[in-house]
Amino acid sequence: MRLPDLTEHHIETEQVVEGKFIRMRTDRVRLPDGTESHREYVLHPGAVVIAAFLDDDTLVFEHQYRYPVGRHFIELPAGKVDAGEDPLATGQRELREETGYVAQRWQRALTMHPTIGYANEHIDLYIARDISYVGHARDAGEFLEVFTMRLDEAVARVGTGEISDTKTAFSLLWLSQFPALWR
8 A cells, every 4th residue: 555645844943942851843834735834843852661570570660740740640660861862771770760670681672652743752662671679869859659560460550541651551552462572
């Protein structure tokens, strides 16, 4: 099946917001039919999410409050990529800082795009194995609880809506549906 080229071509950019780690732009673009339109979007540096396995079926999770939505979430460890940082190094840093675990084996699984309608954010899923606890080193103002849960229980919590964080839910469902790609 051949799909048509629906590329929108950049004409000009207006920087709307320059935040501490995200920026917002409004671009004028030329649409496939030749007309012009505007696209507002957020520039994000990228992030990683880590599926850290204590054993074949038990993962490390975090429970934390997320201010923008005003509620608590169950999530896999994750964090944003710092400027110039390799995503694997981000995963290793975030796992250690947030949970206190380090891993001997790392595997990059995939890249997901959680907010394609308004941001260029991408999140790389890494699988961490042979983990051991060495003590956390959280950033100032970072409050979370670390705990473990079996993959099948976590997937069930996705089904009930108790786990609704997109990066976590997608990662858990992928891990449960495609074990041949990572085990």
